[in-house]
Amino acid sequence: MxxxxxxxxxxxxxxxxxxxxxxxxxxxxxxxxxxxxxxxxxxxxxxxxxxxxxxxxxxxxxxxxxxxxxxxxxxxxxxxxxxxxxxxxxxxxxxSGTSSSGEVALYQQQLAALNVQLQAKTKEAEDLKAENTRLGAEVDKLKKENNSSSSTSDSRALRDLEDTFNRSRTFSRYSGPTNVGTIDFEFRVDAYRNDLEIEMYIPKTLTSSQITALKDDFRYFDEYIEDLSEEARKSFKDATVYITIYNGEYRNSPTKIGDYTYDGRRISGRIN
Incomplete structure (x- = not known):
């Protein structure tokens, strides 16, 4: 207007x-x-x-x-x-907007009903929280059991792989050129998460000239290391294989002479 x-x-x-x-x-x-x-x-x-x-x-x-x-x-x-x-x-x-006593009573009734609903929802929330805690405990228990089972299985697989390397001439012995000769290895195998760690020890310590010849013979030696890695991945699929070579027995503070890594596609590393 x-x-x-x-x-x-x-x-x-x-x-x-x-x-x-x-x-x-x-x-x-x-x-x-x-x-x-x-x-x-x-x-x-x-x-x-x-x-x-x-x-x-x-x-x-x-x-x-x-x-x-x-x-x-x-x-x-x-x-x-x-x-x-x-x-x-x-x-x-x-x-304007002032409520009559009847309206006030109605609002009070509605408020009381809402309070009852709130209490019911609060109880329901507490029950759900308790159920969630119980289920969480069940899940943790199952995880521990599963991890324990997996750990036991992995330990057995590691022992079996270590025995295979140590007992099989295909893996425990490498025949190199004349100036290298035959090299016997002792194996120790371990795992960490998705990594497989293989330590190779040469009980009959190589001379410096033999190590140099082995370094020069890297093509054939790399093939040997790759065969070891592929055998290991049969038991531990998708694992990255780390191989360390020591000159001497593991009990007598041997010297590290080489490192290799195999990721399923190619071998990398060398004799130092």
């Missing part, structure tokens, strides 16, 4: 509302007073929103240096709820 753009004066008679409080406003008949009313002299903002009123009978106005707002206007704007009680000649005013 659009406000009048100019100031207007009008003579009005009757009761006007100046200041409102909660409760009832009662009035008695009195001698009418003639006042000059000035319209559209100020803005009417409700909750920060400007209100435009076209109908004269609903317009706020200024009279006798006071601001007057019709109760019907406040009703329409939703500011208050004003009711005329003719039997007592009273105006009963309550702020």
């Amino acid at each position: 659009k406000l009048f753009s100019s100031k207007k004066k009008a003579a009005i008679l009757g009761a006007l509302v100046g200041v409102m409080t909660l409760g009832s406003v009662a009035f008695a008949a009195s001698t009418p007073i003639k006042l000059d009313a000035f319209y559209d002299t100020f803005k009417l903002n409700v909750n920060g929103t400007q209100q435009y009123i076209n109908d004269r009978q609903f317009k706020p106005f200024i009279a006798d240096s006071r601001i007057y707002i019709p109760l019907s206007t406040l009703n329409q704007l939703g500011v208050v709820n004003a009711q005329w009680d003719a039997s007592t000649a009273s105006v009963n005013i309550t702020p």
